[in-house]
Amino acid sequence: MSEPNAPAAPEAKGLPTIDVNEYGGKREGVKQAMNRRLFMQLLVFRAPVGTAPVSGGPSSAPDAIGAELLGVLRARKIPGVVYADAMDPRSLGLLTWSEDPAHFVKNVRPLFTEGALANVTLRDDFGMIGRSYGTGHEPDLEWFLLRRPVENVTDEATRWHVWYPLRRKGSFAKLEPIDQSHILREHAALGIAYGQQELATDVRLACHGLDAQDNEFVIGLVGKDLHPLSHLVQAMRKTRQTSEFIEKMGPFFVGYVIGQSRGE
Numbered sequence: 001m002s003e004p005n006a007p008a009a010p011e012a013k014g015l016p017t018i019d020v021n022e023y024g025g026k027r028e029g030v031k032q033a034m035n036r037r038l039f040m041q042l043l044v045f046r047a048p049v050g051t052a053p054v055s056g057g058p059s060s061a062p063d064a065i066g067a068e069l070l071g072v073l074r075a076r077k078i079p080g081v082v083y084a085d086a087m088d089p090r091s092l093g094l095l096t097w098s099e100d101p102a103h104f105v106k107n108v109r110p111l112f113t114e115g116a117l118a119n120v121t122l123r124d125d126f127g128m129i130g131r132s133y134g135t136g137h138e139p140d141l142e143w144f145l146l147r148r149p150v151e152n153v154t155d156e157a158t159r160w161h162v163w164y165p166l167r168r169k170g171s172f173a174k175l176e177p178i179d180q181s182h183i184l185r186e187h188a189a190l191g192i193a194y195g196q197q198e199l200a201t202d203v204r205l206a207c208h209g210l211d212a213q214d215n216e217f218v219i220g221l222v223g224k225d226l227h228p229l230s231h232l233v234q235a236m237r238k239t240r241q242t243s244e245f246i247e248k249m250g251p252f253f254v255g256y257v258i259g260q261s262r263g264e
Contacts, residue, residue, distance in 0.1 A: 023136045024137065024141030025136070027139070032134075034134075036142075036146065038099055038131065038145060038146050039099065039101045039104070039132075040097040040129070040130060040153075040205055042126070042128040043108075044091055044093045044123045045093075045112075046088065046090050046121045047061070047062040047091070047120055048120070065120065067259075069094065069117060070259045072111060078111075079097060081154065081261075083161065083256060085254070091123065093126075093253060096108050128165055128253075131207070131210075132148075148203075149205075152202070152220070153260075154262065159224070160256060161222045162220070162222075162233075164249055164252045166215060166247075166250075167213075167217075168241075169244075172245040183245070184241065187240075187242070190236060194232050199232070200229050204217065
């Protein structure tokens, strides 16, 4: 069942009504509403130059650092996915999530002050954070917001993950809602088609006001093979949303899953 909606603030004369709930489709004739969402954060970091798999030392190998990080995540019951960076042999990625964004400060941040991670260099050009959101049509809003993103990134059959931020042009926000709906429906239909053939599935997060580069969304594409993920991005270029209304996309992080922690 959904959590109670966010309490409505007292109305002030002349001010707009503020509603921070997430909405899904109707269930038993009632539109679903929740004031819960999942935050996900991607951190990418480079290991020091070296070949010896010595934990915490300047010669630590990336694979040893990744293995140690997985061990720490599991020991501390921190859910996450550890990636090998396909484009940088010395880089790794860490994806974590929580309903409480303070989790990234209280539990994830300290990981980089001790052990193997104390000597890595964070790559802020690839740092991403976002929150799940409802589109107003989801048949099971709670699953879509809180469980679907986790199920997608922890599916052991899908080892390839591609993450990237994007920003739309301001002209999209000025379109009538019906026009926006048609544009988004075309875009979504492609993603659904790839998903039905088990070629790719996605994680869609909003990052308005959270991204250092003023991006609006973070997209994760996951699949068994890398080619269909690239093919999907290529196919999306022909949609009206991408061809007319996307201001900026990327950088793209291409990660191969080394392992995961369920947080249990």
